[in-house]
Structure formats: structure tokens, C-alpha cells
Amino acid sequence: HSKYVAFPPIKKTNRRWPDQVIEKAPTWCAVDLRDGNQALVKPMTVAQKQRMFDLLVKLGFKEIEIGFPAASQPDFDFCRKLIEEQRIPEGVTIQVLTQAREELIERTFEALKGVSRAVVHVYNSTSTVQRQQVFGMDRAGIREIAVNGATLVRDIARGFPDTDWTFEYSPESFTGTELDFAAEVIDAVNDVWRPDNGQKVVINLPATVEMATPNVFADQVEWICDHIRYREHISISVHTHNDRGCAVAAAELAVMAGADRVEGTLMGNGERTGNMDLVTMAMNLYSQGIDPELDLSGMAEIADVVEACTEIQTHPRHPYAGELVFTAFSGSHQDAIRKCLAQREPGRAWNVAYLPIDPSDLGRRYEEVVRINSQSGKGGVAYVLERDYGISLPRWLQIEFSKLVQREAERNGGEMGPDAIHELFRTHYLDV
Numbered sequence: 001h002s003k004y005v006a007f008p009p010i011k012k013t014n015r016r017w018p019d020q021v022i023e024k025a026p027t028w029c030a031v032d033l034r035d036g037n038q039a040l041v042k043p044m045t046v047a048q049k050q051r052m053f054d055l056l057v058k059l060g061f062k063e064i065e066i067g068f069p070a071a072s073q074p075d076f077d078f079c080r081k082l083i084e085e086q087r088i089p090e091g092v093t094i095q096v097l098t099q100a101r102e103e104l105i106e107r108t109f110e111a112l113k114g115v116s117r118a119v120v121h122v123y124n125s126t127s128t129v130q131r132q133q134v135f136g137m138d139r140a141g142i143r144e145i146a147v148n149g150a151t152l153v154r155d156i157a158r159g160f161p162d163t164d165w166t167f168e169y170s171p172e173s174f175t176g177t178e179l180d181f182a183a184e185v186i187d188a189v190n191d192v193w194r195p196d197n198g199q200k201v202v203i204n205l206p207a208t209v210e211m212a213t214p215n216v217f218a219d220q221v222e223w224i225c226d227h228i229r230y231r232e233h234i235s236i237s238v239h240t241h242n243d244r245g246c247a248v249a250a251a252e253l254a255v256m257a258g259a260d261r262v263e264g265t266l267m268g269n270g271e272r273t274g275n276m277d278l279v280t281m282a283m284n285l286y287s288q289g290i291d292p293e294l295d296l297s298g299m300a301e302i303a304d305v306v307e308a309c310t311e312i313q314t315h316p317r318h319p320y321a322g323e324l325v326f327t328a329f330s331g332s333h334q335d336a337i338r339k340c341l342a343q344r345e346p347g348r349a350w351n352v353a354y355l356p357i358d359p360s361d362l363g364r365r366y367e368e369v370v371r372i373n374s375q376s377g378k379g380g381v382a383y384v385l386e387r388d389y390g391i392s393l394p395r396w397l398q399i400e401f402s403k404l405v406q407r408e409a410e411r412n413g414g415e416m417g418p419d420a421i422h423e424l425f426r427t428h429y430l431d432v
């Protein structure tokens with residue numbers, strides 16, 4: 001991917017350098033099959049889950065949260081199917097979510113029997129609002145739930161020494177939790193798990209509800225990184241939601257602030273306004289010359305599978321994936337794109353006005369770029385005639401003919417396809 005160093009990151013010299021740039025892809029964890037699924041009007045069937053899982057594997061995800069097996073029978077069945085039918089490829093680790101409750105943790109381990117590797121992701125809510133209004137508990141009570149959950153996870157896992165276990169803990173609603181209390185609970189959990197003795201541990205910091213600007217979230221993440229024990233032995237993960245529309249920005253800033261790992265979903269499906277969109281964040285890295293370590297070159301297939309599994313259409317302006325994102329209607333944009341494309345030299349870094357990346361890197365075509373409506377100018381119209389019909393117009397005719405196209409497009413109120421443009425050209429200039 002290195003040829004796409006379009007705009008190398010600006011290196012700052014203040015005290016945070018080099019943390020203010022992302023230099024490498026984080027570890028990704030796709031939670032489409034759990035957080036994405038739990039937000040769907042119609043949860044995925046086992047067959048849809050399998051299709052989504054296969055896509056995620058194909059794209060290169062190494063950690064995939066496949067469900068909440070203790071809370072849902074289809075999730076339990078899917079987990080068993082993956083394990084019994086040996087459908088988890090070497091190098092891929094499944095992750096399952098459970099609340100920090102005894103019966104749920106026990107059932108979770110039943111779902112995981114026989115698995116070679118797994119992440120057991122245990123959570124309880126730590127925020128003030130949940131503490132006071134949902135659980136009616138004080139800090140000590142909430143910390144105890146976390147510690148009891150962590151202890152049970154550790155003890156049951158010891159009974160399955162053939163499995164390579166990673167333990168993950170989330171202080172759910174972290175963004176509404178006092179930082180000192182979040183650190184206290186995380187430390188207490190790690191005192192049980194002892195990552196310094198070799199236990200693999202992920203501490204996941206969820207913006208369960210996005211409550212502030214992304215820089216505030218990043219500061220919270222940085223504060224936790226600086227104030228918890230065992231930092232060097234654990235992976236710090238973030239899991240952002242999109243309530244303020246900034247989930248991707250929050251995850252990016254969190255990585256700059258020290259996070260090692262990012263959880264999200266393809267196209268951002270998830271609770272309420274969705275989870276952090278993995279496609280957008282990965283392609284943002286790619287467009288900055290950083291290998292996202294995911295293969296998103298078949299964007300049409302990705303959108304098809306996501307739509308088939310979630311029954312949610314991809315927005316035509318969805319970053320990188322939408323049908324219209326490599327399309328220019330306005331004349332000045334079309335003209336600039338056409339000039340840049342004509343000057344492209346193979347092997348040189350992508351540098352085309354209005355197109356942040358080469359559409360062909362996502363399996364899209366240049367031909368899709370220029371479409372004509374009443375706002376298009378002479379450049380776009382001439383481009384379409386030349387591209388599709390080999391007709392090259394002199395400048396005076398470009399000006400004249402584009403006015404005709406504009407009038408016709410205004411009359412029919414929409415887009416004019418290449419055939420309609422050619423027909424108009426033929427009837428005006430060739431049939432006389």
C-alpha cells in the first residue's frame with residue numbers, strides 16, 4: 001500500500017510526539033456478530049452469521065466477537081457450530097461477550113468447550129448513572145461485581161488448559177465513569193488476572209454512549225494508560241459508538257493517545273447510531289499511506305454481504321463504500337479530475353483532485369467517476385463522449401454541446417446517461 005502516501009502526517013514537535021500520529025494499524029476486532037447483531041430489527045440467522053464470519057475472515061480480521069452465547073440461543077448454536085465444524089481458521093481468534101454474572105459466565109464456557117483459542121470478554125457497568133439509578137450500588141459494590149466475574153473467568157478457564165485463553169474486561173459506560181474509579185476497577189480485575197504472570201489480557205474502554213468530543217475521549221484513554229498498573233503487559237482496546245457522529249474520529253484519536261486495539265463493525269452497524277465503522281477507519285489509514293492490514297479491495301462484495309446479513313442498505317455517500325463517493329457531477333470537479341487522470345503516470349503516488357484515493361484500490365472503476373446532470377460542464381460531457389464513443393470534440397463544440405446537454409438535463413430533471421448524451425449529439429450534429 002505504500003504508494004499511497006498522499007499526505008504524509010505532519011510531525012509535531014510538542015511533548016506528545018510521536019503519539020499524535022498513527023504509524024501502524026491497531027489490532028482490529030470486528031464485533032458485527034455481537035454488537036452489530038444485537039441492534040438489528042431482525043437478528044442474523046445462523047446462516048447469515050456464518051456468511052458474515054466468512055467475510056470478516058476473508059478481509060483479514062484476526063479477532064472476531066461472534067456473539068453473546070449465554071444470552072442468546074442462536075449465538076450459542078453458532079459458537080458450537082464454529083467449534084464443532086472446525087470453521088475457525090488458524091490465526092483467527094473468536095471472542096464472546098458475557099456479563100460478569102455467575103450463571104452467564106458458566107454458560108459462556110459451555111459454549112466454548114473444545115475451542116483452541118478464545119477471548120472471553122466480561123463486562124459490567126461502572127458509570128455513575130448506572131451505579132446510582134440502575135443498580136442502586138456504591139463504588140465498592142460495582143468493583144466487587146467486576147472482581148467476582150474476573151475470578152470466576154480465571155478459575156473456570158483453569159479447568160480447560162488446552163485452550164489458549166485471552167481475558168478481556170470492559171468497564172461498560174466508561175465514558176460516564178469517573179476516571180479514578182475506572183482505574184481502580186481495572187486494577188482490581190488485573191490483580192486477579194495477573195497479566196504480569198503471562199495471562200493475556202485486553203482492557204477495553206467503551207464509549208458505550210459517545211458523550212463528548214473525540215479529544216476528550218482520547219484524553220480519558222491516555223489518562224487510563226498513564227494511571228493503571230500492568231500497562232506494559234496488557235492490550236488497551238477502545239470500542240466507540242457514534243452518538244455524536246464522531247466514533248471514527250474518537251477511535252483514531254484514542255489510538256494516537258495510546259490504544260493498541262480497536263473494536264468496530266463494517267459500515268458502522270450497531271446500537272443506536274452505530275459502532276465505529278471499521279471500513280472508514282481502515283481506509284483512512286490507507287489513504288495516509290498506512291497499511292490497514294485488512295483487504296478492502298472488494299468493496300462491492302463487502303457492501304453486498306453486509307446488506308444481506310444486516311438488511312440495511314449502504315448509504316450512497318458512505319465514506320469509501322457508497323455508490324456515489326467516486327462520482328463527480330459538477331463541471332469544475334469533472335474537469336479537474338479529467339485533467340489529473342490524463343496526467344497520471346504509472347507507479348507514481350495517487351494525486352488526483354477530489355479523489356482522496358484511487359477508486360480501483362477498492363475494486364471501483366474510473367468510468368464511474370464522471371456522471372452528467374444539469375450541473376455538469378463541458379469537460380464532463382466531452383469526457384463521456386470520448387470515453388464511451390471515441391468522439392473527441394474541439395473546444396468550441398464542447399462549449400456549445402454542453403449547453404444543449406444542460407438544457408436537456410434541466411428539462412428531464414435528472415441524470416443523463418452516456419447513451420442519452422450520445423443520442424443528443426447524434427441528432428444535433430451527425431444526422432443533419
Ligand code: KIV
Pocket residue numbers: 035097123170172173204206207208209239241
Ligand atoms: O458499547 C459497549 O459498552 C459494549 C460493551 C459490552 C463492550 O458493547
Ligand code: ZN
Pocket residue numbers: 035206208239241271275
Ligand atoms: Zn458497544
